[in-house]
Amino acid sequence: MSQRVAGIDRTLAALADPHRRHVVELLRERPHRAGELAQRTGLALPAMSRHMRQLRECGLVVESHPKFDARVRIYALDPKPMAELKRWLEETEALWSTQLAAFKRHAERVS
Amino acid sequence: MTPQVLVSVRLKASPARAFEIFTRDVALWWTPNALFRFTPRSPGTLAFEPHEGGRFTETLANGTVFEIGRIRVWEPGERLVFGSGQETEVEVTFETVGAETRVTVVHRGWDSVPDEHVARHGFPNAIFLRRHGEWWQVLLARLREHGP
Numbered sequence: 001m002s003q004r005v006a007g008i009d010r011t012l013a014a015l016a017d018p019h020r021r022h023v024v025e026l027l028r029e030r031p032h033r034a035g036e037l038a039q040r041t042g043l044a045l046p047a048m049s050r051h052m053r054q055l056r057e058c059g060l061v062v063e064s065h066p067k068f069d070a071r072v073r074i075y076a077l078d079p080k081p082m083a084e085l086k087r088w089l090e091e092t093e094a095l096w097s098t099q100l101a102a103f104k105r106h107a108e109r110v111s
Numbered sequence: 112m113t114p115q116v117l118v119s120v121r122l123k124a125s126p127a128r129a130f131e132i133f134t135r136d137v138a139l140w141w142t143p144n145a146l147f148r149f150t151p152r153s154p155g156t157l158a159f160e161p162h163e164g165g166r167f168t169e170t171l172a173n174g175t176v177f178e179i180g181r182i183r184v185w186e187p188g189e190r191l192v193f194g195s196g197q198e199t200e201v202e203v204t205f206e207t208v209g210a211e212t213r214v215t216v217v218h219r220g221w222d223s224v225p226d227e228h229v230a231r232h233g234f235p236n237a238i239f240l241r242r243h244g245e246w247w248q249v250l251l252a253r254l255r256e257h258g259p
């Protein structure tokens with residue numbers, strides 16, 4: 001559980017930046033080359049690589065190289081961290097529904 | 112970022128009374144949950160120190176006190192914001208709806224808040240937050256459609 005929470009914290013931190021969210025959105029369409037991503041987001045390549053490193057470190061994005069040219073980097077989305085985050089959101093929603101119902105019962109009893 | 116959860120409830124009490132009960136009686140109404148724990152050795156007894164900058168704590172049976180987070184906004188009868196772990200924040204608002212009070216909990220990744228002072232001084236950037244909230248909703252809807 002705590003390991004999962006740490007993973008979710010990392011995912012949240014990675015998605016805290018609007019540029020990185022934009023990249024995630026683009027990668028949802030299809031995998032992109034590094035150059036294409038820089039062009040579509042309007043980011044300079046050094047800034048782009050910094051963001052991509054953070055997205056790779058939290059596991060949201062995976063990097064690969066085409067056979068014909070190992071220098072070309074292709075980025076794609078790994079759905080697992082998103083699925084974890086989605087599960088966290090669902091569990092958190094269920095938790096608060098339960099807690100607020102308990103709060104309402106208590107508050108109306110003592111008011 | 113605004114991956115956020117929003118849940119609300121309406122109850123028969125004034126906002127001031129609801130705020131008081133929510134904070135003072137948290138140990139009485141909170142229902143321990145196996146899936147969601149504030150600290151590794153939960154469940155313990157929850158408590159809010161009743162002022163801004165105060166601690167939200169969980170005290171275990173052996174007397175150990177864990178700080179879950181700090182209270183960022185303490186506005187009795189209106190709004191309560193507290194940290195709940197490294198990257199998340201909980202905002203609770205109390206509004207009058209007819210003869211009742213609507214209590215709304217928003218649990219969000221607090222890195223999302225674009226400016227540290229926003230939580231303390233209201234939400235001037237509400238449009239920004241809403242836009243990203245919508246972004247998140249769209250993303251979730253797509254995830255639901257296409258599976259993870």
